[in-house]
Amino acid sequence: MMISEILKNRFPKIVIATHQYRGDDTVILKKEGLFEMARALKEDPELDFNFLMDLTCVDYLKFDQVPASAPTTFTPSPLPFYMKPKKDPKGEKWERPEEARTRFEVAYHFYSHSKHHRLRLKVPVEEKGAEVDSLVSLWKGADWFEREVWDMFGIRFKGHPNLKRILMYEPFEGHPLRKDYPVNKRQPLIGPIN
Amino acid sequence: MEKLAEEIQRTGKAETRTLLLNVGPSHPAMHGVIRIVVELDGETVTGADAEIGYLHRGFEKMCEVGPYNNAIPYTDRLNYVSPLINNVGYCMAVEKLLGIETTERCDYIRVIMSEISRITDHLTCIGASAMELGAFTVFLYMIKAREFLWELVEAVTGARLTISYSRVGGVKADLPEGFKEKVAPTFKEVRSILKEVDKLLTRNRIFVDRMKGVGVISKEDAVSYGITGPFLRATGVDYDVRRSQPYLVYDQFDFDIPIAEGGDNLDRYLVRMEEMEQSMRIVEQAFSKIPGGAVMVDERGNEIPADFMVDEAKMGRTAGFKQKTVRMDPTLEGTSGDRHPLINAPEKKIVLPPKEDTYGNIEGLMDHFKLVMVGHGIRPPKGEAYQAVEGANGELGFYVVSNGSDRPYRVRVRPPCFPIMNALPALLIGGMMADIVPTFGSVNMIAGELDR
Numbered sequence: 231m232m233i234s235e236i237l238k239n240r241f242p243k244i245v246i247a248t249h250q251y252r253g254d255d256t257v258i259l260k261k262e263g264l265f266e267m268a269r270a271l272k273e274d275p276e277l278d279f280n281f282l283m284d285l286t287c288v289d290y291l292k293f294d295q296v297p298a299s300a301p302t303t304f305t306p307s308p309l310p311f312y313m314k315p316k317k318d319p320k321g322e323k324w325e326r327p328e329e330a331r332t333r334f335e336v337a338y339h340f341y342s343h344s345k346h347h348r349l350r351l352k353v354p355v356e357e358k359g360a361e362v363d364s365l366v367s368l369w370k371g372a373d374w375f376e377r378e379v380w381d382m383f384g385i386r387f388k389g390h391p392n393l394k395r396i397l398m399y400e401p402f403e404g405h406p407l408r409k410d411y412p413v414n415k416r417q418p419l420i421g422p423i424n
Numbered sequence: 425m426e427k428l429a430e431e432i433q434r435t436g437k438a439e440t441r442t443l444l445l446n447v448g449p450s451h452p453a454m455h456g457v458i459r460i461v462v463e464l465d466g467e468t469v470t471g472a473d474a475e476i477g478y479l480h481r482g483f484e485k486m487c488e489v490g491p492y493n494n495a496i497p498y499t500d501r502l503n504y505v506s507p508l509i510n511n512v513g514y515c516m517a518v519e520k521l522l523g524i525e526t527t528e529r530c531d532y533i534r535v536i537m538s539e540i541s542r543i544t545d546h547l548t549c550i551g552a553s554a555m556e557l558g559a560f561t562v563f564l565y566m567i568k569a570r571e572f573l574w575e576l577v578e579a580v581t582g583a584r585l586t587i588s589y590s591r592v593g594g595v596k597a598d599l600p601e602g603f604k605e606k607v608a609p610t611f612k613e614v615r616s617i618l619k620e621v622d623k624l625l626t627r628n629r630i631f632v633d634r635m636k637g638v639g640v641i642s643k644e645d646a647v648s649y650g651i652t653g654p655f656l657r658a659t660g661v662d663y664d665v666r667r668s669q670p671y672l673v674y675d676q677f678d679f680d681i682p683i684a685e686g687g688d689n690l691d692r693y694l695v696r697m698e699e700m701e702q703s704m705r706i707v708e709q710a711f712s713k714i715p716g717g718a719v720m721v722d723e724r725g726n727e728i729p730a731d732f733m734v735d736e737a738k739m740g741r742t743a744g745f746k747q748k749t750v751r752m753d754p755t756l757e758g759t760s761g762d763r764h765p766l767i768n769a770p771e772k773k774i775v776l777p778p779k780e781d782t783y784g785n786i787e788g789l790m791d792h793f794k795l796v797m798v799g800h801g802i803r804p805p806k807g808e809a810y811q812a813v814e815g816a817n818g819e820l821g822f823y824v825v826s827n828g829s830d831r832p833y834r835v836r837v838r839p840p841c842f843p844i845m846n847a848l849p850a851l852l853i854g855g856m857m858a859d860i861v862p863t864f865g866s867v868n869m870i871a872g873e874l875d876r
Contacts, residue, residue: 371650
């Protein structure tokens with residue numbers, strides 16, 4: 231049984247949807263239940279996710295504005311006779327459920343060293359009052375990852391001990407990885423003038 | 425001064441204060457630009473904070489601007505000491521998103537090049553940290569060994585550092601003729617250098633005293649910080665992506681994951697030394713297992729030189745060409761069309777055709793343009809994929825999101841140094857000021873991937 235299904239049965243109220251796509255197991259959940267779920271992932275010996283591998287965010291503002299002029303590559307070409315498929319792609323479906331189509335999605339990647347499995351957790355966050363629970367109290371590594379998400383996307387983490395910019399400098403205006411931040415925008419250089 | 429002496433006379437003690445000291449961002453012992461602010465009580469570090477971002481180039485933002493293949497040169501510049509692993513990691517993430525298979529020979533080539541890259545990374549790390557402790561000879565020896573390995577890299581990719589070798593669906597060129605024969609003496613040389621360095625350092629009283637028991641991190645803390653790679657294995661956790669979740673063809677090889685128990689600087693040094701030997705073992709096994717396959721032999725009479733063909737085509741004299749096999753002057757050995765099906769996925773919607781086809785026939789030209797035109801190119805369906813590879817410093821993860829267009833919607837790289845740098849203040853506090861240098865050296869921070 232996939233981990234996402236176990237979690238769906240255990241937390242029916244907070245899980246919005248689950249899917250497996252390209253071998254990645256994903257759970258989409260409400261942001262209210264994030265901390266509860268994360269603690270269960272860490273402390274339950276059945277799941278035992280001891281690593282928080284990655285924490286990032288995706289801005290879905292322009293996701294549906296596809297500029298491609300040609301149709302998308304949906305199916306790969308058939309393999310030649312001397313190659314065997316390494317994995318079976320059947321039954322894969324990737325979708326963003328209607329109730330989870332918010333502007334931001336914070337994505338967590340967990341790994342369990344004892345069980346050798348991975349899980350992706352996605353938390354939809356609205357633009358207004360963008361805030362999710364901080365996981366610093368569970369994984370120390372969340373500290374800098376969350377600071378980076380705040381720096382790049384402007385999402386606040388409730389309970390973070392030291393939420394300040396990490397890659398950009400303090401007087402920097404805006405959050406550069408947001409889709410409405412122009413790629414060629416320049417900001418004045420700071421620092422003492424020599 | 426007199427006042428101070430008076431006060432000491434009167435009260436019997438002097439007021440003491442801690443000292444705030446900036447180490448970096450431009451400091452001889454800081455490889456790369458990073459600023460560590462330390463609070464010192466005498467020579468003891470009582471507080472530390474690492475400030476990063478001085479080399480932030482907006483890698484993730486730039487990836488969103490161009491087509492999928494345009495991000496490959498940027499990935500070279502993430503970890504510029506082992507660029508091949510970054511290349512492979514990004515391409516594998518896009519391939520996972522597309523759901524395509526690479527050929528077996530391509531997988532083996534990627535393994536060979538990744539492992540050579542891993543050795544160069546460890547050589548740099550150990551050489552640089554030994555130099556900072558005064559062992560300059562070791563640094564020169566290690567750089568010499570790295571030079572030999574870079575010659576191998578140059579023979580395959582045509583460049584030493586910014587190699588851009590991997591492609592989505594394959595690699596740029598096959599291994600050159602006689603590469604296997606070149607590797608054997610190089611490894612012999614590298615092994616003898618490593619043996620010499622081992623003699624110079626491992627039982628060296630000065631080196632061991634500086635490294636042992638310094639920068640200690642416990643197993644639980646390391647896992648909680650999300651630290652991976654040699655840094656984690658030095659604490660006793662045997663996590664290695666190559667073994668835990670084998671990718672490419674790593675499950676085909678017999679190799680050990682060296683671990684240590686102490687979690688201090690000396691353990692990290694020992695783990696890295698052993699890993700280089702294991703990487704060489706993997707490369708040697710890969711050469712014995714790499715599948716070949718028949719490479720078509722060109723008929724001498726049918727070859728025409730590339731420049732002649734291009735000149736003729738400009739004047740429209742292409743009528744006679746269809747009967748002839750065009751042989752391009754390859755910029756690299758192993759880029760020719762007959763090698764192409766061995767090293768690239770059989771997927772015309774993703775992999776650029778060999779240059780002979782592009783210049784020699786209309787189908788190849790069409791395939792080429794369908795891949796390089798704006799709005800065409802590689803267009804994975806909507807979705808996302810996370811692919812982890814074992815970088816030289818730990819798990820290097822690429823998380824790619826596609827919205828169905830020819831540009832990645834979001835590329836996220838999980839840099840292996842990032843969690844280690846997060847833990848660095850905890851490693852420094854309580855130690856001596858002079859211990860910052862070996863501890864920071866053992867992190868092997870690469871500013872390119874830390875700041876992106």
